[in-house]
Amino acid sequence: MSLDEYLRERRAEIDKALQAALPVPPDCPAHLADAMAYSVTAGGKRLRPVLCLASCEAVGGDRAAALPAACAIELIHTYSLIHDDLPAMDNDTMRRGRPTLHVIAGDGMAILAGDGLLTEAFALLTREPRGLGQTMIDRKLRVMGIVATAAGPSGMVGGQAIDLASVALGADGTAPAPLSADGVRTMHAKKTGALIRASALAGAVMGGASDAQMDAIDRAAAELGLAFQIVDDILDVEGASADLGKTPGKDAAAGKPTYPGLYGLEASRTMAAECLARAERSLAAASLADSRLIEIGRWVVGRDR
Numbered sequence: 001m002s003l004d005e006y007l008r009e010r011r012a013e014i015d016k017a018l019q020a021a022l023p024v025p026p027d028c029p030a031h032l033a034d035a036m037a038y039s040v041t042a043g044g045k046r047l048r049p050v051l052c053l054a055s056c057e058a059v060g061g062d063r064a065a066a067l068p069a070a071c072a073i074e075l076i077h078t079y080s081l082i083h084d085d086l087p088a089m090d091n092d093t094m095r096r097g098r099p100t101l102h103v104i105a106g107d108g109m110a111i112l113a114g115d116g117l118l119t120e121a122f123a124l125l126t127r128e129p130r131g132l133g134q135t136m137i138d139r140k141l142r143v144m145g146i147v148a149t150a151a152g153p154s155g156m157v158g159g160q161a162i163d164l165a166s167v168a169l170g171a172d173g174t175a176p177a178p179l180s181a182d183g184v185r186t187m188h189a190k191k192t193g194a195l196i197r198a199s200a201l202a203g204a205v206m207g208g209a210s211d212a213q214m215d216a217i218d219r220a221a222a223e224l225g226l227a228f229q230i231v232d233d234i235l236d237v238e239g240a241s242a243d244l245g246k247t248p249g250k251d252a253a254a255g256k257p258t259y260p261g262l263y264g265l266e267a268s269r270t271m272a273a274e275c276l277a278r279a280e281r282s283l284a285a286a287s288l289a290d291s292r293l294i295e296i297g298r299w300v301v302g303r304d305r
Helices: 003-021 030-040 047-058 063-084 101-105 107-127 134-151 156-165 181-206 211-238 259-263 265-285 292-302
Strands: none
Touching: 003 047, 003 063, 003 292, 030 063, 030 101, 030 107, 047 063, 047 181, 047 211, 047 292, 063 107, 063 134, 063 156, 063 181, 101 107, 107 134, 134 156, 134 181, 156 181, 181 211, 181 259, 211 259, 211 265, 211 292, 259 265, 265 292
16 A cells, blocks of 8 residues: 555554543543643644554564554644643644644643553553563563653653743843754754654564664664654745644744754755665665655654644
């Protein structure tokens, strides 16, 4: 099937599994369950869970074994978006084409919904898939470690902290020193890239990848994570609100460091293409060049939203 058909099928599969994974009343208070579902069911690219499933398939694994990990990662990603949009963070009012959760439910409920999604993700990782032998249990434990590290202070949360500090005024009202190019890359490797890498690695682990395959997928996913952020920065400059599903131009308006701001649009496009080329070489070295992974990489670089 074409990549478009593949993405549609995987997204439908993921959306169905996400719906089943969300907590519901009476165990979960109805207003909290509604808030969590509001953001999770808003759609989105589902890049991370799709990447997880494609990585499992690429190493010859059973996609069903990776589906719980794929869903858990999407729950974590959605929590990060809810918190990222809060007034104390990026203060955005639109996400995935609809009002952000704090606009609908208030700051407090948005914080709790994000907390709920993060913790429910790890409950899902421990719970599913069920009834498996020691090998699969060991894989699940390994995935939990990969995802926790990627989502925590060494990964996504740490990257967000760097992002906030890059624009926070000092007590005397002075602006912080601008991040260097290396600083920007480090920030995005944590804030965006870490969970993208974890998505691909989690799928590879659940699929029973060899060490060589794991290494190749990790290197390729790191490049795709960087490419994704570069393209995101480009679209923040060029995209329209209706296409992006979020408010364009906010990073530049807030004085945040971006790739187009550092290098210009054309150089940024070249950098994204170079990331893709390195990812292709990494996958080819492990005989994974014919997998869906590289097609997804080309979609990441060529996307317009």
